[in-house]
Amino acid sequence: MNREAKMAELSGGCAHVHVTALHGPIDNHICHCNVCKGVTGQQTTHVAFFNYGDLTVDHPEKLARQPFNKDNPNGPLELCTCADCGAAIMLDDKQKRIRVAVxxxxxxxxxxFPAASYHAFYDASKGYAKPDDGRPVYEGLRPEFVWPKGG
Known part of the structure; x- marks a missing residue:
């Protein structure tokens, strides 16, 4: 996918807080991790990572922040929800490397939204079938993924 393509159509949020992508995602996968399952209640979750500055928020003052991973409350990712209506807005990285859209x-x-290109964090020991939709399946993020430098 051409990250430089016009991405203003990639916007989300709620009536109070709007998020807009300036460029396409740097990683776009179907996540099988336990944290995503716990937060979303879904067996798998479409997750897109953006460079931190590429996902903009029009009213950051209206974001309520809580740890994304309840088992690692001091971890780098925070779930941002709208302080007015409670809608999930994005995941924000305290290290300012990425912002995440679901x-x-x-x-x-x-x-x-661009389709996910692979499956991440698949664990055969969890007892469900390995995905067979033609996309690569990995036990973590795709091997060539490199975390951006923080800000």
Whole structure:
């Protein structure tokens, strides 16, 4: 996917807080991790990582922040929800490397969002079938993924 393509159509949020992507995601996967399952209640979750500055928020003062991973409350990711209505807005990285969108949970047009290119954090020991939709399946993030430098 051409990250430099016009991405203003990639916007999410709620009536009070709007998020807009300036460029496409740097990573776009179907997540199988236990943290995503616990937060979303979904067996798998479409997750897109953006460079920190590429996902903008029009009213950051209206974001309520809580740890993304209840088992690691001091971890780098925070779940940002709207302080007015409680809607999930994005995941924000305290190290300012990435911001994360979950299209079907965070107010994006799912049909217009780029499709996930692979499966991440699949664990055969969890007892469900390995995905067979033609996308690569990894036990973590795709091997060539490099975390951006923090800000």
């Amino acid at each position: 299209p079907n949970v965070m107010g994006y047009d799912v049909a217009g």
